[in-house]
Amino acid sequence: MDIHVEVNHQPLVWKVNPGQILLDVLRREGYKSVKFGCGQGDCGACTVLIDGQSMRSCLLLVGQVEGRSIVTVESLGNHDQPHPLQSSFVECGAVQCGYCTPGMLLSAKALLDENPKPDEDQVREALDGNLCRCTGYKKIIEAVLRAAERMRS
Amino acid sequence: MLANAKVCLYPRDQQEAVRILEEYGGQALVLAGGTTAALNSDPAVTTLVDLTRIGLDSIEEEDGEWSLGCCVRIQQIATHAGIAGLCDGMLSTAAGSVGSRPIRNMTTLGGNVVQVFRWSDPPVALMAMNAGFELMGPAGSRRLSADEFFERHPRQVLQRSEILTRVYVRRPQGASGGAFIKYARTAFDLAVVDAAVCIELDGRNCSAARVVVGGTRTVPWRSREAEKILVGSRLTKAVMRRAAAAARLETRAAGGVRTDGEYRRQMVEVIAGRVIEQAAQRARERS
Numbered sequence: 293m294d295i296h297v298e299v300n301h302q303p304l305v306w307k308v309n310p311g312q313i314l315l316d317v318l319r320r321e322g323y324k325s326v327k328f329g330c331g332q333g334d335c336g337a338c339t340v341l342i343d344g345q346s347m348r349s350c351l352l353l354v355g356q357v358e359g360r361s362i363v364t365v366e367s368l369g370n371h372d373q374p375h376p377l378q379s380s381f382v383e384c385g386a387v388q389c390g391y392c393t394p395g396m397l398l399s400a401k402a403l404l405d406e407n408p409k410p411d412e413d414q415v416r417e418a419l420d421g422n423l424c425r426c427t428g429y430k431k432i433i434e435a436v437l438r439a440a441e442r443m444r445s
Numbered sequence: 446m447l448a449n450a451k452v453c454l455y456p457r458d459q460q461e462a463v464r465i466l467e468e469y470g471g472q473a474l475v476l477a478g479g480t481t482a483a484l485n486s487d488p489a490v491t492t493l494v495d496l497t498r499i500g501l502d503s504i505e506e507e508d509g510e511w512s513l514g515c516c517v518r519i520q521q522i523a524t525h526a527g528i529a530g531l532c533d534g535m536l537s538t539a540a541g542s543v544g545s546r547p548i549r550n551m552t553t554l555g556g557n558v559v560q561v562f563r564w565s566d567p568p569v570a571l572m573a574m575n576a577g578f579e580l581m582g583p584a585g586s587r588r589l590s591a592d593e594f595f596e597r598h599p600r601q602v603l604q605r606s607e608i609l610t611r612v613y614v615r616r617p618q619g620a621s622g623g624a625f626i627k628y629a630r631t632a633f634d635l636a637v638v639d640a641a642v643c644i645e646l647d648g649r650n651c652s653a654a655r656v657v658v659g660g661t662r663t664v665p666w667r668s669r670e671a672e673k674i675l676v677g678s679r680l681t682k683a684v685m686r687r688a689a690a691a692a693r694l695e696t697r698a699a700g701g702v703r704t705d706g707e708y709r710r711q712m713v714e715v716i717a718g719r720v721i722e723q724a725a726q727r728a729r730e731r732s
Contacts, residue, residue: 293453295453309450309451310450310451310452310453310493311446311447311448311449311453311490311493312446333544334633336545336547339547345518345520345550346550347547347550347551348480351483351551352483352551353446353476353479353482355450355493356453356476356495356497358455399546399547417546418546420545420632421544421545421546421547421548
């Protein structure tokens, strides 16, 4: 069936089986920033924003996103013009292997869109569903706080 | 993935949803948050029915009674100011203990309470708050008490083509207090035990109590023995300790990979003891 979605502000029509997993469809359509980690909602590597809310694309059937707006890291910034979150992740050393980074960035973006001045506890709460096995989280949290500060000024 | 699902339907109201379920029977799978549907691979499912567009996604208040639509997301409950003011915020605390932020953004109240998984913390609080559950089916709508709704697994309580539409919670009258505690090995893990208590005082004595334990059976249950000890008594430390011990004796808990049964029973006493004490303290402050 036809599923009408907006991905990174671009309206699209997907011809799919509605019972397919959104993560699989997104990757097949070229949104490779969305990572497969655990496939059961524990790790956060597949996080996308649906109507502004951070969600697991591995736990969504594509039929559920009819008419919804999806945001992936492809829309944030690029090498020459990174999003403030992306540059602060680089500066703070918040990226090591990088596999969790797209999910981290999107959970952080959802937080900053809603609350431009979060405290450390609010950053921890917003990122509580994104696992990182490299950094120990400290630098990620620093990076989000630094980006928030930069985006306010 | 549901490989044989060819169609996804989007009913616009609850009557239409029920009609679709009646028509498709066992071939239809109801979707709300979808977090469990995505792990389902039942080849019999040909039709998905998305309930999130039937207009039951808000929290409203009328005459002191709060109505929560079945498609309200758990995160909405965890952060709602009105819900935080009910029974010392025990439902907000319970909602906030579900999974992680993206899971709370996805999971709906209806899915959480109908499926009652081991990570469903809100049913424990809803049972202590004596919530009402409104169901809609081909024969019309009916309302069950929390005790009726969780008497068996709610999937067995719901009849064919019936859906949960709303959950009602009411502000208790007079000097009352509530508390909820989830005890798990890590912040993200499922509960070893969770417990919720609502206590009402009449003067110095306890006039009503609902002591609910979760995490030990498939559905939350009331410790009637603990309630018997509390109701009619002055809530001294000794009385509250006896009530918590009674909850342990009433616990049927199997062991598992997380903990053995004996540890879980002991934790019921500890956690039930803490919620009883907290709820009693809060009720006393209001009397």
